[in-house]
Amino acid sequence: MVNKNIFSLAHAAYIRERDTKGNIRMATVVIMPRQGQSVESCIITAFNKKVGDTVDVGEVLFSYETDKSSFDEPAPVAGKILAVWREEGDDVPCLENVLAIGEDGEDVSAFAPKGEEEAETATAPEATPEVKAEAAPAATAESTEAPAATVGVGSISPRARLLAEKTNADLLKAVPTGPNGRIIERDVQKLVDMGLTVSPAAKDAYTEAKAGSGINGRVTLSDLSAASAAAEESAAPAPVAEFEDVKLPNIRKVIAKSMHASLSNMAQLTLNTSFDATEIMELRASLKSGAEKLGLANITLNDMVLFAVSRVILNHKALNAHYLGDTMRYFNNVNLGIAVDTERGLMVPTVFAAEKLSLNDLSRAAKSVIKDAQSGTINPDLLKGASFTVTNLGSLGIESFTPVINPPQTGILGVTTITRRVKEEDGEDVTYPAMGLSLTFDHRALDGAPAAKFLKELCFALENFDLLLTK
């Protein structure tokens, strides 16, 4: 399941040539699309076509991935592959030319991308230190190719934005079909038709620049750059690749680096406990039978744990935080990371402002991001920004484990399988379903007792889930 962008003509540039009869012909240059505002370059994982091959509209030309997602690029036009300027494994700056499709005899050499040496000599005037290594090629591409720079701006039409605001359409799920990857009215209408909307609260968290400083609250460029600066600050520092000569999939590199950094740089320790899952299992059973009637989502035990975490953790702000060396950043919202096992490896999509969602809405939101992560269509912007993470190995029968923190978060909660345990009740031994919780926390950020207090309150909430719901 990859993102088939049938309208990716928007990614194509044109050149005009004349044949000997003077007729105008055109070759189509396919560029590396920009998948999300935060993506600066993508790695080509495979070419399905080579020079000389004939392609039809929609046939996959090549596959590529961002640091978290994979995509296929379909052919925007039919014709012959005249030139391929990249190799598998190349890290290609977004909007740079990849290959050209046209007719025999057309000269497309003018569209060959600039040599890497040349590209490297150019400076990226405003690249921030953290992203220096990866950002330089993209920034260079923009500064040396004026047209690419001009087409990169403006990803949603004012009309589409207005419609999204009115309908609460989830713009993060929009497939842009306008020119230059612009989201236009019909793309938002499609979201609405498919029911892909978000609660206004969640949307606020997505789009921090909602209230613009322009006339009539219009969001201006300055609002957007302010928002993106804020987003950058709150996000994890972008990891820098260290393994140049090993062609790992990009996503593996990221996981490896992230995990290694986590364990080597932090003072992690894990607390284990369990709680009586009787009440949430009963609720789960009754929901299962009644969900359809009430139009509710298929709410799982894990959703309930997420819900409880989202309510309890705000009382323990050191766990809903980022440890940034000399400062702590405490979040006012609970941006809940959910660890998801995918074909490509571990991914952690985020449900923003989870504390504002009802159980039902939280369940839907979690399912949506999990599904996107698994299908590889997740918007890369959704793969960062979490303030706390929940990981669940219960379905695999794990009874206890040591989750690894995703830095700079300060904690991660592992959820395990349910086992039956014995407890004394009115002098008699009775069994009850016990669900295990493993909380890893960063001792640099907080001490054992506060972490244990969080676990205790969380267990109480889960054992008295009806109270939590009525709260």
Next chain:
Amino acid sequence: MPKSQYVDPGKAFEAGYIHFEDIPVCQYNKTLKEELKLYSKDDMMRIYRDMAIIREFETMLNEVKVKSEYNGVQYNNPGPAHLSIGQEASAVGEAYCLDINDFSFGSHRSHGEILAKGLSSIHKLDDKELYDIMKEFLDGAVLSVVEKHMNAGGNVKELAINFLLYGALAEIFARKTGFNRGLGGSMHAFFIPFGLMPNNAIVGASAPIALGAALYKRSNHKPGIIISNCGDGATGRGPVLESLNFASMDQITKLWGMDGKFDDGGLPILFNVFNNHYGMGGQTRGETMGFDMAARLGAGFNPSQMHAERVNGYDPLAVIDAVTRKKKLLLEGKGPALLDVVTYRVSGHSPSDSSTYRTQEEIDAWRAADPILAFKTKLILGGVATEAEFAKLHEDITNRMTEIMKLAINDEISPRMDLEREPDAISSIMFSNQKVKSLDPTREAEMLMPKEECPRVKEIKGKVRTAKDKNGKPVSKMKMYNICDGLFEPIIDKFYDDPTLIAYGEDNRDWGGAFGVYKKMTEAVPYHRFFNSPISESAIVGSAVGYAMCGGRAIVELMYADFIGCAGDEIFNQMAKWQAMSAGILKMPIVLRVSVGSKYGAQHSQDWTALCSHIPGLKVVFPATPTDAKGLMTTALEGTDPVVFFESQRIYGIGEEFVEGGVPEGHFEIPMGEPDIKRAGKDVTIVTIGAVLYRALEAAKTLEEQYGISAEIIDARSIVPFNYEKVIESVKKTGKVLFVGDACERNSVMRDMASNITEMCFDYLDGPAVVVGSRNWITPAFELEKSFFPQADWIIDALHEKIMPIPGYVPKNNFTDIEKVDRAKKGL
């Protein structure tokens, strides 16, 4: 090319010579004694006084300019002051012979002409008439100042002199109490009630305007003559030479009076050259011209040599003698005439002139011959007056001038227009926006037959007024009412309704206009209202301006829109500006017809709506259907504003496809500025300008049938004024808009509209407002035009590439940003 005049090859090749008559050069030689038989002492003293007043007025302006002070009164005047010190005798001599029915037009160096003509008119008007004129003018705004603040001793003529000097000076100093509310200024001051017509900052521009005034006198049988003043430098300008020829054309005496009824003779116009030897600094005799003496020009224009004569402009009596004789000729129908009045400008071209082009010796020699001093000496020696009388006269003039200046610079008495408190003061006079059926309801229109007998009227009666008949079959071209008919109907109606209407242009009469709009109109309209002009675009448009200034209505034609360039000044500086520069005193009821060509390459195919709409003061329309052509022409001909009426040669023959029941019969107006929805739709808005409407309809058909996209087509019809409301409404609905026209895309009207719509509909737009215009090239040959002018598929391509990609659509043309940046880099 009238059939009545046979071009005989036998005669065309006949041998012979062209004979010239001698042109008199400074032949005046009367003595004072002889002249005193004609002029009383009072007359002589008045001639002297008028010259002295002009001298003092200009001396004052010069002092203010170079010293910021006159007679102890301080003032700084940042505006222009083109003075004519030394030329007073020429101006006063000319004006002495004129009355208020004689209209004079002048140059940018015309303070002297204004004052001379004004003083002469004051003398000739009786007190009551004079007072009424002053009282009525601008509701007494000028009069009340001099009445209240100056003592004229109960003498109306003295009051009127104060009025004239103050009105002119306040105008020069840009005061609201000036003759034109300060909007004309030094170079444009005028006062119509004294027959004192507009002067012009553009060198030579008054000549075609004066020509138009002469046409007005002639075609409407009005009394009086026209004076067209200019300097010798201006005779190098095309519009001046065009006007000399236009005024001399044979038909006025040979054809206009052919039935005896309208035989008024030649045009009553005197082209008067104030020959001061310099055009700014260029010496005409000996350097920049080859005529040796400007009077020689007359020999080039007609066999009567325009009765040309060279006279001594330093002697007012010599000038009076010459102008008196010329005026008599003109009133006898023997015009036009030409005078070369030799004079000299002692003052610089402007106060910044350091006279690098002439010697001090030369200036001193002319100073020694000073016309005012010489006349005074003559009168004293002749015993007409004493030194003391002159001294008293000068003292009075200086005192009067000082008083006038104090009033004119007093911000309370003579305020400037306050555009903060009255922000619409100029807006409200840019157009007169009146509706007038006849500009002279007292007269019957002169026509050759009743309207219903006009062959063209009869022909149109038999035509089908729709493009398709009742069964939906296309009507044959011969039977179909087309755009030519739509233009013709209101024009012929107006000929019968408004006796002042005249129509002319190249090949208008027997040919019927190059594109047949006036076909079979010759039979109904007499020559003096409808004629072929020489190929003189400047004179065609410039004369229409003069005709309108005098109170008539003109419809003139330039054939191809490309020829707008030949009449640039007349359209952009004259026709467009005079209503506002006159503070709304003048009206400009002119329809200028221009036709956008095709098939004829680079210089005959251009849509220049952008040029015309860029200039404030012009209304611009471009209808594309017979109904719109008729409705807009009717409105243009009812109005009092200058309208540039664009037509397209691609669609003259097209029938009415939109209005059910066909083109309405009878009087039918379409308000200017209202665009029209020619096809309703909901997905995308296409705004068209002109003939491209039909290509947009084709595009809409393809979009609907092949891609299920419903396009709304709005025909702009008007460009200035333009009501955006309908477009805004449509864009709010569709979110997508393209502006399409045949003009070259860069800086086109479409660009302007797209920019405005982006500002006004930003939040509703689903993509940029896109422009589809012609390439920024020359127009190639007809066979290549499809690569130059917007075609139906260009519109779809632009929609697909810039606003909303259409699934499955493969564009043929490149409208991408990359291509655009690249073209712009190359200037394409």
